[in-house]
Amino acid sequence: MTVLMVDDEPLTIQTLAKSISWARLGVSKTLLAFDAEQAKELFCTNDKIDILLCDIEMPGTDGFALLRWVRERHSETKLVIITNHEVFRYAQQAVHLGCVDYLTKPLNPAVVSDTIRAIVREKTERLVSLAENETAKRNALWHDMLSNRFSNASASFPAEEFSGCFFIPCLFSVHPLPSLGPQAVVDLRFQIKKELANKTRRIPNVILFPWQTGQVVLILTLADCAPQTCKTHLALLETLAEEVSARHSGCSYLIAGPVAFPAVLDETKNMCRFSSDFPCYSSAHYSAEAEHAYRVQREPVVEAKKFIEHNFENDIGRNQVGEYVHLHPDYLDRLFKAELNISVAHFIREKKIAKAQKQLRTTSLSISEIAFQMGYTNLSNFTESFKRITGLTPLEYRKRNT
Numbered sequence: 297m298t299v300l301m302v303d304d305e306p307l308t309i310q311t312l313a314k315s316i317s318w319a320r321l322g323v324s325k326t327l328l329a330f331d332a333e334q335a336k337e338l339f340c341t342n343d344k345i346d347i348l349l350c351d352i353e354m355p356g357t358d359g360f361a362l363l364r365w366v367r368e369r370h371s372e373t374k375l376v377i378i379t380n381h382e383v384f385r386y387a388q389q390a391v392h393l394g395c396v397d398y399l400t401k402p403l404n405p406a407v408v409s410d411t412i413r414a415i416v417r418e419k420t421e422r423l424v425s426l427a428e429n430e431t432a433k434r435n436a437l438w439h440d441m442l443s444n445r446f447s448n449a450s451a452s453f454p455a456e457e458f459s460g461c462f463f464i465p466c467l468f469s470v471h472p473l474p475s476l477g478p479q480a481v482v483d484l485r486f487q488i489k490k491e492l493a494n495k496t497r498r499i500p501n502v503i504l505f506p507w508q509t510g511q512v513v514l515i516l517t518l519a520d521c522a523p524q525t526c527k528t529h530l531a532l533l534e535t536l537a538e539e540v541s542a543r544h545s546g547c548s549y550l551i552a553g554p555v556a557f558p559a560v561l562d563e564t565k566n567m568c569r570f571s572s573d574f575p576c577y578s579s580a581h582y583s584a585e586a587e588h589a590y591r592v593q594r595e596p597v598v599e600a601k602k603f604i605e606h607n608f609e610n611d612i613g614r615n616q617v618g619e620y621v622h623l624h625p626d627y628l629d630r631l632f633k634a635e636l637n638i639s640v641a642h643f644i645r646e647k648k649i650a651k652a653q654k655q656l657r658t659t660s661l662s663i664s665e666i667a668f669q670m671g672y673t674n675l676s677n678f679t680e681s682f683k684r685i686t687g688l689t690p691l692e693y694r695k696r697n698t
Contacts, residue, residue, distance in 0.1 A: 297416055297674070298325040298344060298551040302335045302362065303378060305349040308403065311418065315405040322416040323347075332365075339370060347415055349399065349408075349551075367394065374459040378403065435505040438515065442560055456571050460556035462518045462526065465564040466533055468492070468546050470510035471575030481510045484544060488512050491586035493539060495660040509569060515564070518554060526554045534580040540579060548578040592621045597635050600628060601643070611671040649685045652678075656694045663690045 299318070301309040309328050318326055327342070329335040331354060339345055348366060367500055373397040399409050402588045470484045489504065489512045489562035496502045501517035516529055530551070537549040550567045570587050571577070574594070579586065592599045604612070617627040617640055619627035625640070632640050648670040655666045667690075682690050 297323050297346040297419065298342060299323050299347045299412065300327040300329060300335060300338055300345045302332070302354075302359070303635045304329050304330055304354040305351070308401070309349075310390065311406060312403050314409060316409055316412075321409060321412050322420065323412065323655045324494055331355075332359075332362040336365065341367065345370065345373055346419060347374045347376065347412065349378055353380065357639055362637050363395070374419065376411060376415075389522045397508065435503055438503045438505075438513075439505045441558075442513070442564060442571040452507075460519070460521070462521045462525075462556055463560040464516040464518065464526075464529060464533060464554050465517070465552050465560055465567060466537060467507075467536070467567045467571055468512040468514065468552045469546075469550075469562070469571040471548060484513055484546065485510055488540060488544060488547060491543075492536075495540075505670060508572070511571065513564060513568075515560065518684055530554075530580070537578075537580065548576055549580075550582040552576070552579045552582045557597065589622075592623075596621045596623055596628065597631050600632070600640070604644055605649060609669060609671055611615060612644065614644075617644075634688060645681050646685060648672075649682050652690065653693065653697075655688065656690060657697045663694075664691070687691065 301312065303309045306328075313326055313328060318324075320524075324665050325342075326340050327345070329338055335348075335350070348363075349358045350362055354483065357362075357375060363377070366373055366375065377395050377398045378401065379398060380401050396415060399408060401412065433648040438603055468488050468489070470481050488505055492504055492512065494515055496504065496514070499516070501519075501644060503513070503515040503517070507513045507515055516533060518529060530553070533551055536549060541547045541549050542585075548571070549570055552563050552567060555563050566584065566587065567582055570582075570591075574590070576591065588599070600617050603617055607616075614629060618628045621628065623631075629639050632638060632643060638646075652666050652670050655661055655669070656663075660667075663678075664675050666676050670678065672678035672681075681686070681687055682693070684694055688696070
């Protein structure tokens with residue numbers, strides 16, 4: 297911070313300037329002026345003057361005139377008056393100008409130091425509070441965007457604000473252990489978030505907020521998207537994640553590569569979903585491909601069923617499903633029969649016929665149109681499949697259910 301002292305008695309403030317350990321008070325620059333005009337010049341030639349100590353009784357332009365000039369042009373500067381008299385003589389004008397304190401001559405360096413220290417502390421706390429408020433608002437906005445509350449968030453933070461930026465999402469998860477009850481999970485999540493906040497406080501534009509039970513989202517913003525910059529930040533984030541997860545038993549993490557906005561929102565949601573399904577899994581190289589490979593390895597039937605549910609209206613068979621989960625169709629059939637007691641082909645037929653039943657009940661589409669929508673090119677095959685599963689022909693089913 298910068299302090300300016302103004303007094304028409306040079307020796308007074310020169311002696312004072314030498315008698316105070318300014319650095320210990322948080323003051324990096326001390327300026328002296330011996331009349332109001334010199335003080336105004338210093339205000340014009342310096343970026344910012346945080347504190348002004350001004351003698352009231354000076355020849356020419358008096359101290360109050362200078363204080364009024366400062367208040368009109370530099371409202372953030374804190375004002376302290378210096379006087380030979382008791383403060384009540386000037387109290388009304390001082391209060392009107394917003395002076396925060398007064399000092400009487402002869403100036404005591406210890407008293408002046410206490411005054412400066414109090415002002416610096418108050419200004420620092422205010423700056424920290426403002427910064428924390430802005431950080432909280434930014435974190436809340438991203439939380440809202442991730443929660444699909446876009447009506448307010450998109451208006452406050454449109455996509456063009458992120459033009460040219462990339463984001464590295466990182467998710468920390470606390471997975472349940474026998475030693476961790478529900479409250480312990482919440483407490484551990486709080487500790488992890490606090491530790492991450494402390495470790496990233498000097499990194500600009502870090503987004504950090506708690507997500508679902510046991511999860512903390514950290515998103516690093518990159519204005520410089522050069523490959524080396526991305527690589528460096530990924531390495532730093534991986535080191536941080538490893539340190540935090542190693543320190544807290546039951547903590548895992550996922551880190552994705554740099555991604556633009558708004559794709560970062562979908563990527564983060566996918567990470568949260570994946571971590572909820574596999575809470576013990578940690579990786580610094582999360583991607584949709586890596587997730588798919590891991591899911592297929594752990595739950596091939598579940599992934600095969602998802603693929604079928606999204607594609608059964610097309611002309612798919614067990615070969616396409618096996619290719620999706622990287623398994624031989626015969627082996628996949630054995631897994632289906634072991635878990636579901638039906639073959640892959642039968643599972644596909646069941647999905648097709650269930651959708652056809654809904655179409656027959658709720659639409660006026662012809663039976664041949666419905667068969668075509670379900671991927672059947674032959675109406676006889678559709679009728680045969682439908683009757684095998686429901687015990688009725690499509691026409692009989694429609695008559696009974698409409």
